[in-house]
Amino acid sequence: MADDLMSKLVSLCKRRGYVFQASEIYGGIGSSWDFGPLGVELKRNVKDAWWRAMVHERDDIVGLDSAIIQHPKVWEASGHIENFTDPLVDCKKCKGRFRADKLDDARCLEKPSKKPGECGGELTEPRRFNLMFKTFLGPVEETAATAYLRPETAQGIFTNFVNVQQSARKRPPFGIAQIGKSFRNEITPGNFIFRTREFEQMEMEFFVPPADWEKWYGEWRSLRQQWYIDLGIDPAKLRLRDHAADELAHYSNGCTDIEFLFPFGWSELEGIASRTDFDLKRHAQWSGKDLQYFDEQTKEHYVPYVIEPAAGCDRATLAFLVDAYTEEQVEGETRVVMKLHPRLAPVKAAILPLVKKDGMPERAHAIEKALRQRFTTSYDEAGAIGRRYRRNDEVGTPFCLTVDGQTKDDQSVTVRARDTMRQERVAEAQLENYLAAQMANWKRGVS
Ligand code: GAP
Helix, strand or coil, X not given: CHHXXXXXXXXXXXXXXXXXXXXXXXXXXXXXXXXXHHHHHHHHHHHHHHHHHHHHCCCCEEEECCCCECCHHHHHHHCHHHHCEEEEEEECCCCCEEEHHHHHHCCXXXXXXXXXXXXXCCECCCEEEECCCEEECCCCCCHHHEEEECCCCHHHHHHCHHHHHHHCCCCCCEEEEEEEEXXXXXXXXXXXXXXXXXXXXXXXXXXXXXXXXXXXXXXXXXXXHHHHHHCCCCHHHEEEEXXXXXXXXXXXXXXXXXXEEECCEEEEEEXXXXXXXXXXXXXXXXXXCCCCEEECCCCEEECCEEEXXXXXXXXXXXXXXXXXXXXXXXXXXXXXXXXXXXXXXXXXXXXXXXXXXXXXXXXXXXXXXXXXXXXXXXXXXXXXXXXXXXXXXXXXXXXXXXXXXXXXXXXXXXXXXXXXXCEEEEEHHHHHHHHHHHHHCCCCCCC
């Protein structure tokens, strides 16, 4: 069932232009994906919704866009050079390379029905493999020129703590948010866009007075879970999972994962970590710069504690797609519908002339042009109207607007809602307000 749902989704994503395999014409490259015309819109909508909730709707968080390539000392200070590793073993016979702590989930290269080592090969002792991608600055490939592609966006925020705090004149509690690409040389990427080597993160570091960290940790755990629910995710498929002490990263004294029930099981969508004052203290130590905050009111110097909600944009996008995918029996056939929240849907309204004559295409084009100023729209005149509805259901377009014979008489169109298939007659002059109100009032399983 799970494989079936994932393969249907992967196939729909390719057929309709959500996600393509990267370098497909060359046979593809492992776990790299390109987002097509619909996928890029969906991802933008996910990022916009995050930015709106985290930055625009709050007065205590500001944004940042830091560089992917940072000074190598950043990664020494953060602990990534020393600690950002997975334990690996090699099979001396089939030459497979596996995570020593995940051998039960791995498959032998020679005999995929068997586990590592069951091909008769001896497994080497585990050795630590650093997940950061290395590169060289300038033309000379030497150690002194080594640089890394960032494995998380967070460190660019810590190194800019004083710049942002002073220029934006913020006092703790306040946050700095960032969306951007990160890179990890994952040993076991997979599950479509769930785990890849290049991915986008949506991270926010919230700097608080040390005494207040627990309050803010609790606050961000619930705010972040609610964000997914507000965007239509089924609450029954979300849960919070606290990390056990031996799971915690080297910088953290508490961490909760927001998990989603993917077809392949409960898996992490986002982590909310209490990072203490680890990062700022380490960067202060490595850079020699004072990264304390001076509180004018209490005349106190202190290093703030940090609460970090860190989400993956690609993972969230996959969760929204999985959760939206629905099959229904309608009039003896299967209707596939992507019941995406209208805020996330790549196209909000499709404008369809009932037939390609009697001035209907021209009217439909005019309506589309007007609505385009406010909503993403599409125009479709190919095939029977029922087929066009199904096509739009499958890509998740919440509204289909049909221009028919009545339109030229009374300047109204039929608006069909994707989820209920209910149809209503709406005056052209009212369309913009009508669509905006319907989208604002959309409720999962009701609209
Ligand atoms: N700054 C903290 C940090 O990076 P993380 O749990 O390693 O924490 C945060 O990453 C989020 O980034 C994860 O919850 C996940 O959504 C996303 N993420 C991490 N590695 C990923 C990968 N290889 N592919 C896709 N998304 C990934």
